[in-house]
Amino acid sequence: MRVAMRAPTMRILAIDPGYDRLGIAVIEGDPSRPTLLMSDCVQPEKGAREVRLAHVSRAVTGAIATYTPDAVALETLFFSINKKTAIGVAEARGAILAAAGLASLPIIECSPQQIKLAVTGHGGSDKAAIALMIPRLLPLPPKKRLDDELDAIAVGITALAFGLPAH
Numbered sequence: 001m002r003v004a005m006r007a008p009t010m011r012i013l014a015i016d017p018g019y020d021r022l023g024i025a026v027i028e029g030d031p032s033r034p035t036l037l038m039s040d041c042v043q044p045e046k047g048a049r050e051v052r053l054a055h056v057s058r059a060v061t062g063a064i065a066t067y068t069p070d071a072v073a074l075e076t077l078f079f080s081i082n083k084k085t086a087i088g089v090a091e092a093r094g095a096i097l098a099a100a101g102l103a104s105l106p107i108i109e110c111s112p113q114q115i116k117l118a119v120t121g122h123g124g125s126d127k128a129a130i131a132l133m134i135p136r137l138l139p140l141p142p143k144k145r146l147d148d149e150l151d152a153i154a155v156g157i158t159a160l161a162f163g164l165p166a167h
Contacts, residue, residue, distance in 0.1 A: 010163070011037075012108070013069035014156030015060065016094055016148045017077075020044075022056055023148030026067045027138075027156030034157050037067060041149040044073030049088075053095045054124045060099040072100040073108040073159030075115065075151065110158040115151075118158040130154050 009029055016023030025039035044055035060072075077090055100107055110118075116125040120133050132152050134140065137157055 010071065010160060011067065011069045012028040012156045012159045013060070013063050013067060013072045013105075013118060014075040014142055014152045014159060015072065015149035016155055017074050017093045017096055018107045018148055019052065019085070019092045021146060021148040022059060022092060023150070023152030023155075024063055024138050025149065025152040026063065026069065027153065027160060029160060031157075032142070034160055036138050036140060036153060037148045037154075038063070039145065039149050039153055040161050048076065049091065053091055056092050057095040057099050058151075060096050061102070064103045064105065069105065071108050071159065072096070073110060073155050075155050076109045076111050108159040108162065110155050110162065114162060115158045118161040119154045127151075 011026065011028045014025045020043065022042040022044075024042055026037040027034050028037055029035045029134070042056065042059040044052040063069075064072075074093065074096060077086070077093060097107065113123040116130065117123040119125070119137065120129050122129075127147060134150055134153055134157070138153075139146055146162075
């Protein structure tokens with residue numbers, strides 16, 4: 001008799017990094033059965049850069065303490081036309097990576113193409129296609145979600161599909 005082996009269950013803290021809005025989600029399970037434990041959109045108050053980045057760091061550190069993930073997943077930085085936005089996102093990524101490093105958590109970086117492929121099956125999908133697919137892949141409690149929160153959920157689904165990098 002042959003016994004099917006199931007993929008190990010992982011808990012991922014998934015983040016769509018941002019300076020103005022940070023999508024954050026905790027996804028658990030395996031690629032075939034993801035479960036959403038939590039999702040939110042963190043919006044630091046406008047003000048000094050260091051205060052905003054501290055808010056990002058506290059949000060990530062709090063989620064790590066509350067949900068004890070196996071890894072932190074985030075979307076890779078892509079360069080936009082707006083350099084000010086790109087710098088802010090890069091700084092937010094630094095705060096996220098520092099919080100993960102302090103907790104000794106491995107990082108899973110997901111490219112936009114990987115996210116599109118994992119969620120929709122097509123690497124050239126748009127944001128609308130991703131938003132439509134997410135509720136088909138896992139049950140979502142009813143609430144209004146901003147794009148950043150949906151993007152974090154998509155990052156979590158992708159991290160479960162691609163897993164931890166081999167060492």
